[in-house]
Amino acid sequence: MAPLVNEHASILQNRPVGPGLHLLQLHMPVIARQVQPGQFVHMRIPGREGHILRRPFSIYDSDPEAGTCEILYQAVGSLTSYLPSLQEGEVEAIGPVGRTWSALERFREGSATRALLVGGGVGAAPLHLLARRLSEARLPFDVVLGAQTRDALVCLPRYERLCAAAPACSTDDGSFGFAGFCTPLVEERLAKGCTADGNPYDYVAVCGPEPLMRIVCGQAEAAGAYCELSLEKRMACGVGACLSCVVETVHGKKRSCVDGPIFDSREVVWA
Amino acid sequence: MTRKPRETSVRLAVDLGGLPMANPVTTASGTFAAGREYADFVDVSSLGAVTTKGVSLNGWEGNASPRIAETPSGMLNSIGLQNPGVAHLIECDLPWLAAAGAKAIVNVSGHSFREYVEVIEALEAAGTADAYEVNISCPNVDAGGMTLGTDPASVQTVVSLCREATDRPLIVKLTPNVTDICEIARAAASAGADALSLINTLLGMAIDARSRRPVLARAVGGLSGPAVKPVALRMVWQVHQAVDLPLLGMGGICTGTDAVEFMLAGATAVAVGTANFMEPAAAVDVVDGIIDYCEQQGVADVNELIGGLRC
Ligand SMILES: Cc1cc2nc3c(=O)[nH]c(=O)nc-3n(C[C@H](O)[C@H](O)[C@H](O)COP(=O)(O)OP(=O)(O)OC[C@H]3O[C@@H](n4cnc5c(N)ncnc54)[C@H](O)[C@@H]3O)c2cc1C
Ligand SMILES: Cc1cc2nc3c(=O)[nH]c(=O)nc-3n(C[C@H](O)[C@H](O)[C@H](O)COP(=O)(O)O)c2cc1C
Ligand code: FES
Numbered sequence: 017m018a019p020l021v022n023e024h025a026s027i028l029q030n031r032p033v034g035p036g037l038h039l040l041q042l043h044m045p046v047i048a049r050q051v052q053p054g055q056f057v058h059m060r061i062p063g064r065e066g067h068i069l070r071r072p073f074s075i076y077d078s079d080p081e082a083g084t085c086e087i088l089y090q091a092v093g094s095l096t097s098y099l100p101s102l103q104e105g106e107v108e109a110i111g112p113v114g115r116t117w118s119a120l121e122r123f124r125e126g127s128a129t130r131a132l133l134v135g136g137g138v139g140a141a142p143l144h145l146l147a148r149r150l151s152e153a154r155l156p157f158d159v160v161l162g163a164q165t166r167d168a169l170v171c172l173p174r175y176e177r178l179c180a181a182a183p184a185c186s187t188d189d190g191s192f193g194f195a196g197f198c199t200p201l202v203e204e205r206l207a208k209g210c211t212a213d214g215n216p217y218d219y220v221a222v223c224g225p226e227p228l229m230r231i232v233c234g235q236a237e238a239a240g241a242y243c244e245l246s247l248e249k250r251m252a253c254g255v256g257a258c259l260s261c262v263v264e265t266v267h268g269k270k271r272s273c274v275d276g277p278i279f280d281s282r283e284v285v286w287a
Numbered sequence: 288m289t290r291k292p293r294e295t296s297v298r299l300a301v302d303l304g305g306l307p308m309a310n311p312v313t314t315a316s317g318t319f320a321a322g323r324e325y326a327d328f329v330d331v332s333s334l335g336a337v338t339t340k341g342v343s344l345n346g347w348e349g350n351a352s353p354r355i356a357e358t359p360s361g362m363l364n365s366i367g368l369q370n371p372g373v374a375h376l377i378e379c380d381l382p383w384l385a386a387a388g389a390k391a392i393v394n395v396s397g398h399s400f401r402e403y404v405e406v407i408e409a410l411e412a413a414g415t416a417d418a419y420e421v422n423i424s425c426p427n428v429d430a431g432g433m434t435l436g437t438d439p440a441s442v443q444t445v446v447s448l449c450r451e452a453t454d455r456p457l458i459v460k461l462t463p464n465v466t467d468i469c470e471i472a473r474a475a476a477s478a479g480a481d482a483l484s485l486i487n488t489l490l491g492m493a494i495d496a497r498s499r500r501p502v503l504a505r506a507v508g509g510l511s512g513p514a515v516k517p518v519a520l521r522m523v524w525q526v527h528q529a530v531d532l533p534l535l536g537m538g539g540i541c542t543g544t545d546a547v548e549f550m551l552a553g554a555t556a557v558a559v560g561t562a563n564f565m566e567p568a569a570a571v572d573v574v575d576g577i578i579d580y581c582e583q584q585g586v587a588d589v590n591e592l593i594g595g596l597r598c
Contacts, residue, residue, distance in 0.1 A: 250352075250353055253324070256320065259354070
């Protein structure tokens with residue numbers, strides 16, 4: 017793994033892209049060069065010194081040549097609601113933290129032949145770099161995206177550019193695609209067992225709200241596919257030292273920051 | 288980028304109850320693991336010492352999640368002293384610290400008097416700890432399940448037993464959750480402690496009004512970070528007046544100035560804890576800040592600061 021850095025990243029852009037959703041573009045050349053799909057940065061947000069802890073955010077996209085990374089974030093609490101007001105200046109980002117999705121390795125060794133990526137809400141962010149790498153390597157994959165409304169499906173255009181077949185979408189309010197949660201779309205694809213060219217999915221990656229991930233993991237396991245998920249736990253250090261972020265697994269407690277955030281679904285012991 | 292403090296002509300070396308430290312700064316137990324996780328940021332050999340995460344005999348599972356909550360200028364934790372046991376520390380962590388050239392203060396925990404002694408005996412047999420910091424903030428069966436660090440008689444017993452088990456520097460870490468910290472400090476001193484460290488975390492709580500639930504799974508947890516600094520300073524100052532032992536001060540230290548304040552209040556050395564989470568090279572920043580202060584104030588030897596408060 018690449019050594020961690022605490023990079024002083026200048027804010028290039030920080031703009032609203034959907035309901036409560038913002039896209040933050042940062043100049044952080046070291047992390048941009050080294051980041052692997054699914055990894056995250058542990059970010060110190062200036063100007064709110066009473067909030068002493070950093071916040072973890074996945075890397076949504078990176079451009080190693082330009083030295084930039086993008087983060088797609090949702091305003092859910094104190095710092096993510098304050099962050100949109102930062103239009104210039106610097107944040108500090110420890111990264112790239114965590115393990116990457118094993119999809120590319122699995123394709124290389126032949127244990128994966130077709131992948132299904134499932135993103136719920138901002139959970140679509142940590143899957144995007146994976147989709148890009150799969151697409152660049154011309155490996156077969158499909159995407160299922162779920163969101164509350166049509167406006168919240170902000171990742172869709174980028175995924176459309178990467179995917180051979182249009183991503184299957186669902187919205188809670190039915191304003192776009194399937195009306196309801198995205199799990200029936202996943203079920204449908206896994207149950208069909210094969211797609212147009214006859215390849216069953218043998219690899220599933222999911223990120224989103226925990227109840228969604230739990231269902232998708234069950235669906236994938238039932239279909240005999242290897243499944244990975246990206247967990248979100250509260251973090252203090254973000255480097256593996258404090259044991260704030262532990263996850264219950266069949267091998268005992270693991271740190272989600274550095275032993276995850278990506279876990280094998282069969283390893284996770286759900287609460 | 289791995290950092291170490293800048294060069295200076297200021298004499299930074301201190302003696303913490305028989306533990307020689309190249310500078311007065313160590314890490315606070317539980318915030319720095321055994322150093323390896325921070326090795327990309329900090330040259331651990333450039334610190335006065337590394338204080339390791341609390342270790343028990345056979346390891347503990349720790350508490351349920353959520354284990355942390357952010358609070359104004361601080362945080363609560365209820366990690367529950369999760370650790371893999373002393374054998375793992377001896378086999379994996381202490382050799383790494385030794386190879387890196389760092390001094391190791393091993394923080395020792397136990398659920399019974401006997402467990403503290405057994406942990407120290409295991410470490411003595413391995414011979415790789417430079418000093419011990421005995422955490423008396425653990426719930427203890429021999430103290431009727433309550434935190435033994437709140438009862439002077441229990442403190443005296445456990446410190447005496449640990450004292451018999453080792454000739455190495457023995458630091459006793461005090462809990463602030465007591466009525467009179469000086470009374471506990473005197474009990475530890477009379478039982479043979481070489482130094483005292485303070486403060487451990489202050490018992491606190493956070494509530495989510497919307498869900499009407501505690502934020503932490505265990506409801507209560509230990510408060511740390513800048514929010515506790517005034518309490519920690521007050522306690523270091525009081526204990527410095529009450530006992531004639533060197534003190535390792537901690538609680539919210541983020542900068543060199545914070546560290547100097549603790550030394551003026553009576554601390555011989557300081558530990559950087561929660562600040563590591565804010566800035567991974569915080570311990571180096573604190574040493575640099577002490578150097579800045581000394582150079583600006585014409586202090587040739589950092590020992591001049593200890594207890595130098597003008598009242
Ligand atoms: C590995 C990882 C990657 C993440 N990637 C993204 C991302 O790409 N985009 C995005 O919008 N969000 C992401 N998150 C979640 C993000 O970190 C939290 O939304 C953020 O920390 C909330 O900060 P706040 O100050 O706004 O919230 P607070 O005011 O601190 O809390 C508001 C709510 O958010 C919850 N929360 C606080 N900290 C975390 C945390 N570390 N993880 C999950 N929930 C938390 C709290 O329990 C509370 O319910 C990620 C989290 C992890 C662990
Ligand atoms: C996450 C966390 C874990 C801790 N674990 C231990 C421990 O294992 N043993 C111990 O004696 N103190 C432990 N502490 C207490 C610290 O060592 C220190 O006494 C306290 O946090 C005050 O210093 P600070 O404000 O600089 O963090 C822990 C603190 C934190 C925040
Ligand atoms: S956040 Fe500290 S160990 Fe994961």
